[in-house]
Amino acid sequence: MDRAMTVSITAGNRQGSGADLIGRGGAQRDAAGGLGPRLRLDLPVTRLSAYFLPTVKEAPADAEAVSHRLMVRAGLVRQLGAGMWSFLPAGWRVHRRVEQIVREEIDRIGGQELLLPLLQPAELWRRSGRYGIDELFKLEDRRGADLVLAMTHEEALTSHVANEVRSYRDLPLILYHFQLKERDEPRPRAGVLRTREFVMKDSYSFDRDLEGLDASYEKHVSAYDAIFDRCGLEWYRVESDVGAMGGFGAHEYMAPCAAGENEVALSSAGYAANVEVASAEPRPVADLPEPLAAPEPVDTPGATTVEQVAGMLEVPHGALVKAMPTITESGEAVLVLLRGDHRLNEIKLHNALGEPARPARVAEVAERFGSVPGFIGPVGARTRVLADEALRGLRGLVSGAGEADRHLRGVEPGRDFDAEWVDVRTVEAGDRCPAGAEIRLEPAIEVGNIFKLGTRYSEPLGATYLDESGTEHPVWMGSYGIGPARIMAAAVEQYADERGISWPRSIAPFDVELVRLGGADEEAARVADDLYGELRDLGLDVAYDDREIRPGEKFADAELLGCPLRVTIGRRGVEAGEAELQVRRGRESANVALAGAAEEVLERWRRLP
């Protein structure tokens, strides 16, 4: 009863402030030259005695990723099924704060927020040619009409633009929404990192021509840079594969962390690319054998692997020519050559060939390549030959002789065989970026992507406009995604320590966790109640731990939840006229005078990362 009254009075006092999205806190944030306004999420009930924040000591046994474990333990999220996650109140606060940062930055570049349906007619997807995608959830209504659950919203929005946009005067446009995406993922994993249903901010730009698209793209680059900065993440914008859909350019925003499913190639000179597309100068081969005047056969009985051949001939792996017989999707036989110590990058090969390819089967090696698996080589090859750039200019190489149990040494590209030079190898740590700096590889989460679509959707869906001369043109489009839940998970991964989460200030569920020690009937409780009100009046969102539990539990929960600042009020401090402040990141603490403590807390909060 007492509690209920407190809650309702609090709500009454704060009436109207819940809708104050920016408020004084935001103005102060700007004045501090910090991260700009963050979403004010003042709610009547932020007393933990009445808040749904189920923390647990032990993470589910099957949780491996740090973010997965901590987000569950801290009471932010709960799993409903494979790849299906619920956000609990504190977790949803973080999500909303991320959303608000995204919203402000997309608005700033002229984006207009709207909302498109998740449930859509299959017909649209048939027209765009995406109905066949395996990840697309397909269903039927009671009348038997085919429907889909959207995995992105190009079709829906392009179809509206096709209906409404007629003239060059109607362009350009940037439209966006926050909406669920549904994907029948073959393998959901790592908590909130890869799920079958998730909220995405997706924006779409519509321009008259490629120049317009380039401008919209650049606007998104600036907005995205600002978003990830404001969210407090360590991030890289990397070149990415334009994918099978074609396209005119694409970048991914990657947040490095252990649970990342992608790998990015980075250098101190600023090079950043997804390994899927990264290019770099390989390390030279040490101790290449002496060149020979002509290739010379050598017996290599049973040696079919790089390892075996290099060992038998006592040459470095890099002295070998790795020849990979492949068959393209259209059925062409192509021999792909790599340096022996390198690995093929299938995406780069796909891009070089203009179509997917697969390894040749044993029978095909004989029939199409006229050779023997394990002993195939480029000298005398009767198919098209692609050679990786890393082989260019090397001499004294060893390659398969094209017959069983035999290799050739002294092989030289150009002299002994001709090839088309391509870049199809996977970069590795220690390579050199174009500026000469050493490449390192890091796992990372993709938290956003930007993509120049061109007319991939406007053409099939009929989104056209008339220019000044009355000529019809397809609209040029770009698409731009951000996953707020992945930003959350990335922040958890990047800043967690052995005690729990440590949120960046801008996206923390609460700005401050106020810990009251001792019972509700003690002096400390009255002091804490007062401070709670003062902090809220100053514009801070406060989680007030007024629960009747032991101090150890409160501290452990506070450090698990990871609010940037913790304020402790206990009998000891009250008697000394002090409150204890602890900065979550680094866990440094200091005592401040109770008089003026609220202002001091605000001051310190402003200076946090």
Place this chain on the structure above:
RNA sequence: CGGGGCGUAGCUCAGCCUGGUUAGAGCGCCGCGUUUGGGACGCGGAGGUUCGCCGGUUCGAAUCCGGCCGCCCCGACCA
């Protein structure tokens, strides 16, 4: 889709191989008391449709066999 693993109390797990009485532990939860600046202690208590589901073997199944479902991890695949 291939490989591996798991499914017993809210959570973490034991029991299963070697079938046999009322299916256990720790944590958590509820009550009382002592405590109260880092997950405290004591006493009492609730909680499992009987062990994911279905079927089979058996006098008897959490335990053995088969099928199915769910979940996790690795790989493939992929926003």
